[in-house]
Amino acid sequence: MNNKLQLIEELESSVRSYVRSFPAVFTKARGYKIWDEDGNEYIDFFAGAGALNYGHNEPGMKKKLVDYILDDGITHSLDKATDAKVEFLDKLNEIILKPRGMDYRVMFPGPTGTNTVESALKIARKMTGRTDIVSFTNGFHGMTIGSLAVTGNSMKRKGAGIPLSHTVTMPYDNFVESDNDPLEYFERFLEDNGSGVAVPAAVIFETVQGEGGINAASMEWMQRLEKICREWGILLIVDDVQAGVGRTGTFFSFEPAGIKPDIICLSKSIGGYGLPLAITLIKPELDKWKPGEHNGTFRGNNMAFVTAAESFTYWEDPQFEKSIQRKADKVTKFLSDMIEKYPEMKGSLKGRGLMQGISSDVEGFSEKVAEHAFEHRLIMETAGGHDQVFKLFPPINIDEEGLQAGLDIIEKSIQEAVESMNLKEETVTN
Known part of the structure; x- marks a missing residue:
């Protein structure tokens, strides 16, 4: 084993995850490419689990950040006023919210996704006076107690070590393959006094x-x-x-549905550069916090404000959104072709935008595809309760050449997974 990986093996907690799937020491990254200490070049279809929608070290954001640091710009400020915060709020409002007819107050709850979810649950309970939250099967909302309570994964829930309460789980769209409408089930619970389900404070879901x-x-x-x-x-x-910040083809993933959420949770790529930042968008009539009623030491990450403000300039050009959707169509066609070309994997198409993948009914198949992909210098992960989905998360600004190169590796990895698991032979025998 590499000495540096050995050091991690000896000193880092056993809870570590991605270093096990991608056993290399990475030293440099730019755009959709990342290099290890031996100079090997990888294509990144992982994108920081959605935190690097614009790729690594995006040049415009990097310049703004370096200039800000060299000019002794404020790094830490809690929620005091800074030029960086003002510019972020102004650009968020002028470039993102106003053109979409959206009127929201912006809350800075802390630097991570679970922080924004916790704040959303808290304000919902505060404003309604109710306690229960409805979430959905297979949802994932974070690892702190409140957000974990509305998360479906049983392994992660067990990690809490205490009962997770004041939540009700309902079936997500198509969770059960039947003609029954899962939302009729939800409505029936609300209407029936004998259901045991009180009217909840809020519903939380991922599109x-x-x-x-x-x-x-x-x-x-x-x-x-x-x-x-x-x-x-x-x-x-x-x-x-x-799913937000362009990952599904529009800035907010719910835009095509035309819905108007009361509260929106954003993190990961909202910072643009991969720097920690989270915001909670709250309809003005719900923004009834007392000053300091929800706070945190790191709710004012000025360096993330700088890169986030610069990232919004991508969205000033309507062609940017269209380019994401064109690339998404290419990915959809590719994955559909793979399902048809390799029936042995028993695959089905999942997701939309540049957040797609294939779910395989063959146990261990998707993990094997990701393993072969890494051998061919492409990084991607699996998802689902049984890691049954291999998912494609390329940067949304990836060029056509990089996207095609990644897809070529994935096809090669699918083919090798079929062969290494003897699926072709099994299919012929059956």
Whole structure:
């Protein structure tokens, strides 16, 4: 084993994860490429689990950040006013919110995705006076106690070590393959006094479930869910931590459905450069916090404000969004072709935008594809309760050449996984 990896083996907690899947010491990255200490070049279809939608060390953001640091710009400020914060808020409002007809207050809850979810749950309970939150099967919302309570993964929930309460889980769109509408099930619970389910404070969901298996809700399902929430006075929270910031083709993943969430959770790529930043967007009439009622030492990451403000300039050009959607169409066609070309993997298409993958009914197949991909210098991960999905998360600004090179490696990896697991032979025998 490499000496540096050996040091990690000896000193870092056993909870470490990605270093096990990608056993290399990385030293440099730019755009969609990353290099290890031996000079090997990798294509990155992982994108920091959605934190690097614009790739590594994006030049415009890097220059702004370096200039800010060299000019002794404020690094840490809690929630004091700084030029960096003002510019971020102004550009967020002028470039992102106003053109979409969105009126929200911006809260800085702390630097991570679980921070924004915790703040959303808290304000929902505060404003409604109710305690329960409805979440959905296979949802993932974070690892602190409140957000873990609305997360579906049983292994992660067990890590809490205590009961996770005041939440009710409902079936996500297409969770059960049947003609029954899962939202009818939800409505029935609300209508029936004997259901044991009180009217909740809020509903929280992801439009595309990232960690849960790249499950994409239909536009009709989202619209119906919003309608139910309005009828019952339930607040609608969209967790756009992973699916947002262009990952599904539009800045907010819910835009194609035309819904208007009461609260929106953003983190990961909202900082643009991979620097920790999270925001909670709250409808003005719900923004009834007392000063300091929810706070945190690192809720003012000025360096992330600088890079985030610069990242919004991508969205000033309407062609940028269209370019994401063109690349997404290419990925969809590629994955559909793979499913048809390699029936042995028993695959089905998952996700939308540049957040897609293949779910395989063959145990261990998707993990094997990711393993072979790494051998060919492409980094991607698996998702789902049984790691049954291999997922493609290229940077949304990747060029056509880089995208095609990554897809070529994935096809080679699928072919090798079929051969190494003797699936062709098994299919012929059967």
